Amino acid sequence: MRIQWRLMDFPRNVKRWVAGKLxxxxxxxxxxxxNQFTSFHTMLDAALEPMFWIVDHFTKYMGPIMVTLxxxxxxxxxxxxxxxxxPHIWYQTEMLWVMVHFFFAHWxxxxxxxxxxxxxxxxxxxxxxxVPQAVSIxxxxxxxxxxxxxxxxxxxxCILKMxxxxxxxxxxxxxxxxxxxxxxxxxxWFGTVYVTFAGHDVFKQHFFGKEELTVPAFFFPIxxxxxxxxxxxxxxxxxxxxxxxxxxxxxxxSPEALTGYGDMMFHNAIIFQFILCAGVSxxxxxxxxxxxxxxxxxxxxxxxxxxxxxxxxxxxxxLIYKNPYNFGFWxxxxxxxxxxxxxxxxxxxxFPSFHDPLGxxxxxxxxxxxxxxxxxxxxx
Ligand SMILES: [Zn+2]
Ligand SMILES: [Zn+2]
Numbered sequence: 230m231r232i233q234w235r236l237m238d239f240p241r242n243v244k245r246w247v248a249g250k251l252x253x254x255x256x257x258x259x260x261x262x263x264n265q266f267t268s269f270h271t272m273l274d275a276a277l278e279p280m281f282w283i284v285d286h287f288t289k290y291m292g293p294i295m296v297t298l299x300x301x302x303x304x305x306x307x308x309x310x311x312x313x314x315x316p317h318i319w320y321q322t323e324m325l326w327v328m329v330h331f332f333f334a335h336w337x338x339x340x341x342x343x344x345x346x347x348x349x350x351x352x353x354x355x356x357x358x359x360v361p362q363a364v365s366i367x368x369x370x371x372x373x374x375x376x377x378x379x380x381x382x383x384x385x386x387c388i389l390k391m392x393x394x395x396x397x398x399x400x401x402x403x404x405x406x407x408x409x410x411x412x413x414x415x416x417x418w419f420g421t422v423y424v425t426f427a428g429h430d431v432f433k434q435h436f437f438g439k440e441e442l443t444v445p446a447f448f449f450p451i452x453x454x455x456x457x458x459x460x461x462x463x464x465x466x467x468x469x470x471x472x473x474x475x476x477x478x479x480x481x482x483s484p485e486a487l488t489g490y491g492d493m494m495f496h497n498a499i500i501f502q503f504i505l506c507a508g509v510s511x512x513x514x515x516x517x518x519x520x521x522x523x524x525x526x527x528x529x530x531x532x533x534x535x536x537x538x539x540x541x542x543x544x545x546x547x548l549i550y551k552n553p554y555n556f557g558f559w560x561x562x563x564x565x566x567x568x569x570x571x572x573x574x575x576x577x578x579x580f581p582s583f584h585d586p587l588g589x590x591x592x593x594x595x596x597x598x599x600x601x602x603x604x605x606x607x608x609x
Pocket of ligand 1: 367368369370371379380381385386387388
């Protein structure tokens with residue numbers, strides 16, 4: 230009778246034992262993870278921690294590789310432009326247009342090179358030990374942080390008005406090089422759009438092969454060298470193909486139809502240049518528009534993230550959050566380019582200029598707002 234009672238109770242006991250253990254595990258888990266600030270974002274941050282670790286540790290090694298890639302690809306596009314696209318413009322358009330192309334392309338190139346070199350080699354700005362106004366202490370550097378500065382986990386230092394760490398520059402974008410970074414993005418984007426359109430005609434001829442090429446291959450001495458090396462090899466290959474009783478292709482789209490250059494290298498270079506520039510112009514265009522949008526709002530990339538959180542917090546309390554560094558659209562752009570004090574848009578933005586931003590990056594002027602019943606807070 231007693232044994233029967235125990236057997237009857239066995240499944241219930243097991244269930245209770247398992248439930249008890251699970252309860253303990255649950256409690257232990259919550260005890261370990263308990264934090265009154267724990268939220269979904271904290272958990273997400275913790276889950277993504279390994280990814281951040283990889284980014285922090287490998288971006289600095291990726292930097293030199295990516296900078297080399299930018300230099301190589303830009304040099305290749307410029308070379309293809311000089312060798313293949315510019316001769317085409319020369320033969321197809323009037324002298325006046327050739328001159329316009331010549332000056333415009335070189336103005337773009339000068340701005341791209343200048344802003345890239347300056348963005349990559351200008352220090353973004355490091356806070357000194359004694360700052361006139363500190364908003365907090367950096368937990369990593371154990372030193373005071375001026376307003377708008379943030380710690381870069383890749384550079385392992387605090388950066389004045391930090392925007393982001395750019396692997397394409399192998400440098401942080403901050404107070405002293407933010408203008409160079411944006412202008413580089415803008416001129417590089419403009420350059421890729423220009424090369425895409427200028428090279429569009431010659432690309433069509435090569436890619437679709439419908440029209441006869443009108444540009445002689447020996448426009449520049451380098452073309453002659455190519456003609457000598459590649460032209461000969463190409464002719465030999467063609468002769469070999471003919472002797473092996475294979476009839477040469479009569480298809481217009483085949484490279485054999487493009488004997489204007491007699492050079493497969495040129496053919497591939499033109500297609501490569503067009504596809505690269507068209508792709509980069511779309512990607513860089515989106516990046517540039519995003520940064521232009523932030524600059525117009527008086528925010529850095531980091532502040533955009535912080536301000537969005539602040540806005541939500543204020544809204545929950547029935548308040549409106551206003552960015553203290555927003556001086557209105559034109560005011561923000563003027564401050565960003567460091568204009569004023571005799572500096573003009575024509576001279577200091579459209580042409581390479583070494584001028585420093587206004588102020589010192591340590592003390593920041595803030596905008597003041599007035600309260601209006603109809604529109605909430607308004608910029609004074
Ligand atoms: Zn720091
Ligand atoms: Zn950095």
